[in-house]
Amino acid sequence: MDQDEQDRAGEIIRADREIRELLNTDRSADAGTRFDESLNTLPVDLDQWSRAAILTGRAVTAWRLRRIPLALELAAEGWTDIDSEHPAGARAVMAMSLLGYLLTGIGHHQAAMTLLRAAVQAARESGDEAELAVALQRLGGTINFEAVNGSAAAAGPMFAESRELLAEGLTLRTHESVRLGLLGAYGAALVGCGEIDAGEKVALQTLEAGLAAGDRWTTAVGNWVLSSVRRRQDALVEARTFAANAVRQAEMINDISLLTRFSTDLADICAALDDYAGEATALRRNVSARQTAMSMMQEGLRQALEQRRLAIQAQRLATAAQEAAVRDPLTGLTNRLGLEHTAPKVLANAGTAGLTPWLVLIDVDWFKEINDDAGHAVGDSALREIAELLRGECRANDLVARWAGDEFIILLVGDGQLGPVVAERIRAAVDGHDWRSRLGAARRPTVSIGVASGRGSLEHLFAAADTALYLAKRNGRNRVEWPDLDQAMSPPR
Structure with a gap:
């Protein structure tokens, strides 16, 4: 001063x-x-x-x-x-x-x-x-x-x-x-x-x-x-x-x-x-x-107690508003904003701990047909069911998010072949799920999944996983693809 x-x-x-x-x-x-x-x-x-x-x-x-x-x-x-x-x-x-x-x-x-x-x-x-x-x-x-x-x-x-x-x-x-x-x-x-x-x-x-x-x-x-x-x-x-x-x-x-x-x-x-x-x-x-x-x-x-009560109430409302801002209202999963906010911390912690980060990109097959045949309400119900299946196949500290529309992302950290293993479990869980009570005679969904791993930013991993997802779609859907990250990101010759 x-x-x-x-x-x-x-x-x-x-x-x-x-x-x-x-x-x-x-x-x-x-x-x-x-x-x-x-x-x-x-x-x-x-x-x-x-x-x-x-x-x-x-x-x-x-x-x-x-x-x-x-x-x-x-x-x-x-x-x-x-x-x-x-x-x-x-x-x-x-x-x-x-x-x-x-x-x-x-x-x-x-x-x-x-x-x-x-x-x-x-x-x-x-x-x-x-x-x-x-x-x-x-x-x-x-x-x-x-x-x-x-x-x-x-x-x-x-x-x-x-x-x-x-x-x-x-x-x-x-x-x-x-x-x-x-x-x-x-x-x-x-x-x-x-x-x-x-x-x-x-x-x-x-x-x-x-x-x-x-x-x-x-x-x-x-x-x-x-x-x-x-x-x-x-x-x-x-x-x-x-x-x-x-x-x-x-x-x-x-x-x-x-x-x-x-x-x-x-x-x-x-x-x-x-x-x-x-x-x-x-x-x-x-x-x-x-x-x-x-x-x-x-x-x-x-x-003082009343002011404290109001302060706590305001804090809770602020916390709820912050949580709502990063939460997908349909599925209850983290939304894209929440993923982009949290992912850098997850990736930084993985690097500090010497562990491998994995990004699993999931796209629902035939989702447009489900909406056309059974209506958007049934389509929304199917997305909520898929979100529950994703949670069931992931650990509590894995980041599970709805990216947009019928696309989901899972960001997890671990050694070995963790990403492909989790991706295959998810694919099998969706494929083997009994959809009759929700979809009736409508076409049942499956998922195509692209997996990427390695050091880099969220954008880096997403680009590689998106390439893998494109391969899964092109190769017949209802499958998991996992190309080498360096190969996937290298420029064409």
Whole structure:
């Protein structure tokens, strides 16, 4: 991708990031409008990682806007690009950390942690400070939530790891919104490590900065961390106030992950205060958030399954159409198009395996008389019967085709006198067949057969077999002729 395309991709990524920032400031309507407009801007000639970064970023936006089927579609497409090769560069970091963030919200925690750790590693290798800060913030914040949800024994080491990652992120040059995210998550990690005073100081800074910037995501996190501080200090009334504020902010920005976590904590605080009404309200919010997430996922899954069903149906129809295009409708055999398409592969495989290819060209004797005497319907019935006899005398992997009218071709591969042997079996099967039930008193058919073998193209073999078939007709019909291929193809002297 040239520099102009790189610059264009950078502009799209910045515009998409601005849309996600609108969501954090409770401007979902504006975000939705701009998101719809953005979907029309995706240059064709993008490198893999720029494309993955744009797709996963838009998947996150669609998720926040509750457009779940679109989010899943974009995420799946972006994930395919991510899985295709070793990540390298800032946009690979961006793609992986965005997808990790999305998977955290969906509840796919193990895959999320794997991607987020890989994003941090790739960011360190790339040397891009801004993307490393983002990757550290997302990994640290995810570890915080995992520590809160896990056992008390495991929480300490997890909070300690998160604190180190987030402290590193705060030393890097980055966008202000990323710095606020780092700051809020860092405060939560400090509190989790038992550093209550330091955690409270950072949480107050986070809350103040979030309010000043109108950033409801940061405000929600600041309130949540302060609620955790007050719980540790047994100041439960204040803890309830901060937790309620955190829940309200999460509701306003439609962040299901935050809302689920914060409402759970609010319910626990209310229960400790014997505030049953408050607890019930918080639990209803929690249940509603979980139900919303579940219904969103179910709807997304339903639509994904429906799309998959339609895709399979379309594939089957396409396969059926392809098969119909190379299948003779009267006899069910391969038609001329199918033979010409498949024959080169058969001949090439024969050459690779050192085996002899054989072409058997069959013409029905007296077929015009059968049509004249008994009618075309009876003639068609006779052709179908001959096709069955051909199948019966051939192997499953032999190519049996209706060439045109009353002519058939068999292309087979093998050593010895395979072609003439099969041809003679076919001649005898048609000659000895009981035709009375189909043809009545009409003249019964026989077949004349020309056989050719040797290296060469389908056209080469066909020309030789056609010469042999002419000899079979001239020599009395109902017979097999097999001239030497080189002799048959040599020019007359």
